Amino acid sequence: xxxxxxxxxxxxxxxxxxxxxxxxxxxxxxxxxxxxxxxxxxxxxxxxxxxxxxxxxxxxxxxxxxxxxxxxxxxxxxxxxxxxxxxxxxxxxxxxxxxxxxxxxxxxxxxxxxxxxxxxxxxxxxxxxxxxxxxxxxxxxxxxxxxxxxxxxxxxxxxxxxxxxxxxxxxxxxxxxxxxxxxxxxxxxxxxxxxxxxxxxxxxxxxxxxxxxxxxxxxxxxxxxxxxxxxxxxxxxxxxxxxxxxxxxxxxxxxxxxxxxxxxxxxxxxxxxxxxxxxxxxxxxxxxxxxxxxxxxxxxxxxxxxxxxxxxxxxxxxxxxxxxxxxxxxxxxxxxxxxxxxxxxxxxxxxxxxxxxxxxxxxxxxxxxxxxxxxxxxxxxxxxxxxxxxxxxxxxxxxxxxxxxxxxxxxxxxxxxxxxxxxxxxxxxxxxxxxxxxxxxxxxxxxxxxxxxxxxxxx
Numbered sequence: 001x002x003x004x005x006x007x008x009x010x011x012x013x014x015x016x017x018x019x020x021x022x023x024x025x026x027x028x029x030x031x032x033x034x035x036x037x038x039x040x041x042x043x044x045x046x047x048x049x050x051x052x053x054x055x056x057x058x059x060x061x062x063x064x065x066x067x068x069x070x071x072x073x074x075x076x077x078x079x080x081x082x083x084x085x086x087x088x089x090x091x092x093x094x095x096x097x098x099x100x101x102x103x104x105x106x107x108x109x110x111x112x113x114x115x116x117x118x119x120x121x122x123x124x125x126x127x128x129x130x131x132x133x134x135x136x137x138x139x140x141x142x143x144x145x146x147x148x149x150x151x152x153x154x155x156x157x158x159x160x161x162x163x164x165x166x167x168x169x170x171x172x173x174x175x176x177x178x179x180x181x182x183x184x185x186x187x188x189x190x191x192x193x194x195x196x197x198x199x200x201x202x203x204x205x206x207x208x209x210x211x212x213x214x215x216x217x218x219x220x221x222x223x224x225x226x227x228x229x230x231x232x233x234x235x236x237x238x239x240x241x242x243x244x245x246x247x248x249x250x251x252x253x254x255x256x257x258x259x260x261x262x263x264x265x266x267x268x269x270x271x272x273x274x275x276x277x278x279x280x281x282x283x284x285x286x287x288x289x290x291x292x293x294x295x296x297x298x299x300x301x302x303x304x305x306x307x308x309x310x311x312x313x314x315x316x317x318x319x320x321x322x323x324x325x326x327x328x329x330x331x332x333x334x335x336x337x338x339x340x341x342x343x344x345x346x347x348x349x350x351x352x353x354x355x356x357x358x359x360x361x362x363x364x365x366x367x368x369x370x371x372x373x374x375x376x377x378x379x380x381x382x383x384x385x386x387x388x389x390x391x392x393x394x395x396x397x398x399x400x401x402x403x404x405x406x407x408x409x410x411x412x413x414x415x416x417x418x419x420x421x422x423x424x425x426x427x428x429x430x431x432x433x434x435x436x437x438x439x440x441x442x443x444x445x446x447x448x449x450x451x452x453x454x455x456x457x458x459x
Contacts, residue, residue, distance in 0.1 A: 026378035028385040028405045029422060030136025030449030036431055036442040039091035042126060043148045045167050053124045054087035057116040064088060072432030072442065078329060079342040079350040083442035085432035092126050094143060095431035097445055099179035099311055100414035107133040107144060111180040111190060113428055115172030119194060119224050122172025123161045134447045139391045141447060147205040155207040158226035175199065179251035181260055191262055194224040196247025198262060198286060209291050215282060222247060241268045250312025252320050260286040263300060265308045281309060299370045305355040310413040315456060318364040321415050321423065326355040329410035329436030333397035347439040353408040356380040358415055358425060360455055376458045380407040394437035409436040409443060421453040
């Protein structure tokens with residue numbers, strides 16, 4: 001009996017770290033950068049007006065036609081620090097990568113964010129997918145192909161910005177793209193936030209299907225859903241449960257391509273209230289062949305201090321990677337003193353980054369309350385860099401160890417397994433509104449290759 005008890009205790013001791021969401025080490029294996037000021041031209045036949053973008057991204061979303069007239073800054077929460085880039089832009093910015101999927105040959109498909117952060121300011125921002133190839137030896141990122149999204153067959157059930165143009169190109173005022181997976185016809189499934197919807201497009205970016213969100217038989221809408229409008233009386237509310245910018249930030253496809261798990265970025269509101277239903281996120285299952293929800297859903301519990309997730313991808317038939325993050329940006333060692341705001345004389349980060357991690361979950365291990373099991377995580381604010389591969393550190397306190405690399409970005413929204421020992425992680429730079437790497441410079445699009453064999457082997 002004693003031997004049995006000792007054996008059982010030993011087995012539990014071995015299992016306990018995985019059950020306790022163990023922290024594993026991450027070592028930098030490569031760092032590639034796409035400069036913030038990277039632009040492409042609209043496709044042939046696009047309305048001439050789309051040669052300029054960002055006209056409505058200034059104060060009160062009022063039209064500004066003169067290029068470079070409105071300086072970008074980080075917004076009130078992050079101290080209105082100037083980012084060094086000004087709107088409107090010549091061309092369409094290549095920015096805001098919000099989802100990543102390996103293409104199988106060392107390149108990656110990424111989805112670009114909706115434009116400039118919300119529906120009101122992004123009517124001249126085209127929706128795009130990019131095939132990119134990071135060169136970690138050179139530290140560069142090549143754009144191999146850009147696919148512009150369109151709705152030539154009028155699949156969207158509501159008017160789009162370019163409703164009466166020949167190409168019917170889609171913009172960031174129509175949809176807000178956040179995640180990407182391959183579709184059986186060679187196209188893509190895309191997770192979206194305005195509905196929130198799941199979208200299916202073909203290989204040329206043409207819209208083929210829009211899937212409305214249904215959870216436990218109830219339609220789920222955000223305040224930006226096209227069917228909603230402001231009531232005629234201030235006393236009347238608008239019925240929605242998904243938060244603004246709280247839709248499908250993550251979307252993972254099983255290796256066999258049969259199922260897609262779509263994860264909301266932020267907690268739903270409790271029905272009939274303005275309070276979150278809990279510190280967890282809903283994850284809904286879609287039958288990819290039918291393009292329909294299965295009715296099955298699970299819950300993902302947020303880490304303490306985390307407010308949202310950034311991406312979600314399977315590494316095998318049951319385990320998946322999830323980015324968890326807070327709303328901070330910048331090195332905590334350069335935080336503003338209590339009660340102060342940044343200034344030219346004393347720059348600082350008013351809300352520095354603290355919770356930035358990649359978490360491994362077991363989607364087939366669900367407890368009685370519907371929560372998936374967390375296996376372990378790596379801390380993106382504590383990456384080891386013994387070979388000094390980081391190509392930029394940005395602003396951080398004197399004396400910071402040179403072998404420490406970090407990802408101090410507001411939004412980190414790309415993660416995928418590269419092989420059995422490495423993952424790729426990338427930020428969404430919210431051009432020109434985020435400055436987490438530097439106190440006064442717009443963030444670049446950065447891709448980090450991380451050596452994490454223990455994380456990927458954990459079960």
